[in-house]
Amino acid sequence: xxxxxxxxxxxxxxxxxxxxxxxxxxxxxxxxxxxxxxxxxxxxxxxxxxxxxxxxxxxxxxxxxxxxxxxxxxxxxxxxxxxxxxxxxxxxxxxxxxxxxxxxxxxxxxxxxxxxxxxxxxxxxxxxxxxxxxxxxxxxxxxxxxxxxxxxxxxxxxxxxxxxxxxxxxxxxxxxxxxxxxxxxxxxxxxxxxxxxxxxxxxxxxxxxxxxxxxxxxxxxxxxxxxxxxxxxxxxxxxxxxxxxxxxxxxxxxxxxxxxxxxxxxxxxxxxxxxxxxxxxxxxxxxxxxxxxxxxxxxxxxxxxxxxxxxxxxxxxxxxxxxxxxxxxxxxxxxxxxxxxxxxxxxxxxxxxxxxxxxxxxxxxxxxxxxxxxxxxxxxxxxxxxxxxxxxxxxxxxxxxxxxxxxxxxxxxxxxxxxxxxxxxxxxxxxxxxxxxxxxxxxxxxxxxxxxxxxxxxxxxxxxxxxxxxxxxxxxxxxxxxxxxxxxxxxxxxxxxxxxxxxxxxxxxxxxxxxxxxxxxxxxxxxxxxxxxxxxxxxxxxxxxxxxxxxxxxxxxxxxxxxxxxxxxxxxxxxxxxxxxxxxxxxxxxxxxxxxxxxxxxxxxxxxxxxxxxxxxxxxxxxxxxxxxxxxxxxxxxxxxxxxxxxxxxxxxxxxx
Amino acid sequence: xxxxxxxxxxxxxxxxxxxxxxxxxxxxxxxxxxxxxxxxxxxxxxxxxxxxxxxxxxxxxxxxxxxxxxx
Numbered sequence: 001x002x003x004x005x006x007x008x009x010x011x012x013x014x015x016x017x018x019x020x021x022x023x024x025x026x027x028x029x030x031x032x033x034x035x036x037x038x039x040x041x042x043x044x045x046x047x048x049x050x051x052x053x054x055x056x057x058x059x060x061x062x063x064x065x066x067x068x069x070x071x072x073x074x075x076x077x078x079x080x081x082x083x084x085x086x087x088x089x090x091x092x093x094x095x096x097x098x099x100x101x102x103x104x105x106x107x108x109x110x111x112x113x114x115x116x117x118x119x120x121x122x123x124x125x126x127x128x129x130x131x132x133x134x135x136x137x138x139x140x141x142x143x144x145x146x147x148x149x150x151x152x153x154x155x156x157x158x159x160x161x162x163x164x165x166x167x168x169x170x171x172x173x174x175x176x177x178x179x180x181x182x183x184x185x186x187x188x189x190x191x192x193x194x195x196x197x198x199x200x201x202x203x204x205x206x207x208x209x210x211x212x213x214x215x216x217x218x219x220x221x222x223x224x225x226x227x228x229x230x231x232x233x234x235x236x237x238x239x240x241x242x243x244x245x246x247x248x249x250x251x252x253x254x255x256x257x258x259x260x261x262x263x264x265x266x267x268x269x270x271x272x273x274x275x276x277x278x279x280x281x282x283x284x285x286x287x288x289x290x291x292x293x294x295x296x297x298x299x300x301x302x303x304x305x306x307x308x309x310x311x312x313x314x315x316x317x318x319x320x321x322x323x324x325x326x327x328x329x330x331x332x333x334x335x336x337x338x339x340x341x342x343x344x345x346x347x348x349x350x351x352x353x354x355x356x357x358x359x360x361x362x363x364x365x366x367x368x369x370x371x372x373x374x375x376x377x378x379x380x381x382x383x384x385x386x387x388x389x390x391x392x393x394x395x396x397x398x399x400x401x402x403x404x405x406x407x408x409x410x411x412x413x414x415x416x417x418x419x420x421x422x423x424x425x426x427x428x429x430x431x432x433x434x435x436x437x438x439x440x441x442x443x444x445x446x447x448x449x450x451x452x453x454x455x456x457x458x459x460x461x462x463x464x465x466x467x468x469x470x471x472x473x474x475x476x477x478x479x480x481x482x483x484x485x486x487x488x489x490x491x492x493x494x495x496x497x498x499x500x501x502x503x504x505x506x507x508x509x510x511x512x513x514x515x516x517x518x519x520x521x522x523x524x525x526x527x528x529x530x531x532x533x534x535x536x537x538x539x540x541x542x543x544x545x546x547x548x549x550x551x552x553x554x555x556x557x558x559x560x561x562x563x564x565x566x567x568x569x570x571x572x573x574x575x576x577x578x579x580x581x582x583x584x585x586x587x588x589x590x591x592x593x594x595x596x597x598x599x600x601x602x603x604x605x606x607x608x609x610x611x612x613x614x615x616x617x618x619x620x621x622x623x624x625x626x627x628x629x630x631x632x633x634x635x636x637x638x639x640x641x642x643x644x645x646x647x648x649x650x651x652x653x654x655x656x657x
Numbered sequence: 658x659x660x661x662x663x664x665x666x667x668x669x670x671x672x673x674x675x676x677x678x679x680x681x682x683x684x685x686x687x688x689x690x691x692x693x694x695x696x697x698x699x700x701x702x703x704x705x706x707x708x709x710x711x712x713x714x715x716x717x718x719x720x721x722x723x724x725x726x727x728x
Binding site for chain 1: 704705706708709712713715716719720722723726
């Protein structure tokens with residue numbers, strides 16, 4: 001159990017001539033979480049103006065990002081780090097050059113794109129005329145001939161015959177395209193006849209030569225242009241490789257400058273002075289103070305400020321950083337998924353590192369799946385470099401270790417029992433020949449004897465009681481943590497009334513129930529009841545009316561833990577159904593010996609268990625998580641802290657000088 | 658005529674406990690899940706809380722299961 005990292009409130013004040021040096025130092029230190037200054041009516045201070053170079057930096061940053069966008073430059077892990085001075089020296093020249101190259105490239109590219117579009121539309125125009133082997137020059141330039149070319153929805157040659165027989169008609173059987181040559185004197189009549197037939201004109205392109213020749217020439221030009229386009233795109237990829245590293249580094253370089261330039265917008269300034277307020281981890285305070293005073297040559301005044309930890313408004317401003325040993329730190333991701341702890345409360349990460357895998361293991365409890373998923377987690381960790389994925393994989397590995405241990409306790413391997421068991425006259429053999437289940441002649445529930453390994457499907461009632469009891473313990477751990485949280489924030493009295501009262505109620509109810517069940521007499525039952533009532537009164541005093549109203553919820557919370565066996569059983573039944581289908585005699589049994597059906601069985605076995613492996617992450621994972629978030633956290637965890645974000649930058653592409 | 662046996666009625670009662678609570682859970686989760694996804698589109702950071710709210714009604718069917726086992 002631990003608290004978030006202790007923070008100290010810092011105030012830095014100085015003359016404005018030291019502002020830039022101070023900002024540079026703070027950025028380099030990467031420790032100060034700056035508290036944003038809010039302009040008030042009564043204060044003479046106001047929010048500062050950005051540093052002068054900010055405007056130019058933002059302009060360049062926009063340029064750099066647009067280049068990154070055009071060249072499709074993505075952040076990568078493998079980079080050659082550049083030094084800051086190299087970047088600032090080369091930035092302007094390089095940017096101009098890259099911009100130039102990109103412009104040339106995209107200008108050519110857009111010209112070629114336009115050319116492709118032109119070719120395509122020319123091809124489209126000529127396409128219908130491919131059906132007739134006529135020179136395109138024949139379609140126009142007559143004094144005494146009219147030419148109609150186009151489509152008609154229902155071409156009726158007899159209508160034309162009615163007007164004249166001096167015509168020549170070419171039709172294309174495939175499409176509705178036709179060409180009609182007719183004496184000029186009949187043009188009007190034919191025109192109106194055609195328009196009745198749904199005529200749509202398609203003029204022949206104003207060219208000469210055979211359509212097939214022209215089309216072939218266009219095609220040839222198109223493929224040539226497309227080849228040029230491809231070479232331009234390849235050129236762009238080459239640009240990406242050539243400048244990618246520099247662009248990423250300058251993006252980082254400019255981002256840092258822009259962060260520095262904009263810091264005055266978050267601090268208080270007057271005409272000649274500035275004040276920066278913020279938080280530094282107490283453990284780093286000495287280093288931080290020394291660094292700031294040294295770099296500014298004692299030009300600024302730095303002091304720590306007192307903070308009233310009982311003032312909720314003050315506490316809400318304190319940034320929260322986790323401080324956990326390496327082994328429990330992966331659980332911080334799980335806590336963050338819910339919400340960061342408040343500064344004054346216990347950070348639940350380390351408790352979660354025990355209770356989350358514990359519940360997960362109790363639900364899954366299968367050696368086979370645990371080994372499969374553990375291998376999977378190790379593989380993912382080997383091939384994925386991302387930190388967030390890594391910490392999730394650590395959580396998964398913790399869970400699988402627990403599942404493996406419970407798998408041994410339950411004696412389960414991929415849904416098969418490891419040890420043989422005789423129950424109600426039916427004998428089920430185990431996976432390991434000769435290993436028999438140890439059955440005791442007593443149990444928690446009358447007709448369910450205890451046994452080892454624990455066959456979950458034969459001890460359902462025992463497990464229902466057991467998981468509810470586990471829930472009861474788990475919730476009380478929550479109450480105890482809650483007790484310490486309240487004690488730290490509001491004092492012992494409220495802590496007793498709000499949290500200890502629950503435990504007193506539980507003790508009272510249990511005492512009364514035990515006395516009643518064992519027949520110890522009404523006096524003892526009464527004492528238990530009185531204790532419970534005292535607890536309720538304390539609770540009502542501590543939490544008001546909402547406390548007693550939540551009382552029945554406690555029973556619901558405890559029963560909720562029976563999902564541990566319920567979800568577990570569903571996983572067992574899926575696994576054993578897969579086993580039954582594969583090897584139970586429906587398709588093939590091992591006693592049949594080698595046959596073709598054996599492969600079908602193996603295929604079903606593998607695919608069924610793959611499906612169940614995936615379910616084995618989701619179902620136990622979600623239910624275990626829910627028990628932590630809803631039932632457990634509900635007893636003590638207020639959450640809602642602000643993440644600690646120091647003013648600084650993790651340098652990925654820039655080499656420290 | 659169908660003969661009603663004690664075991665038959667017991668089995669029916671178990672089935673009803675599961676059907677009713679299962680349906681109730683599903684319905685409640687549907688409503689909450691839709692709203693949760695809607696809210697997450699606005700702000701992805703609330704995933705944890707959205708998840709908690711979505712799985713809250715699962716308890717209903719767990720109670721149903723407990724009752725079915727106890728019958």
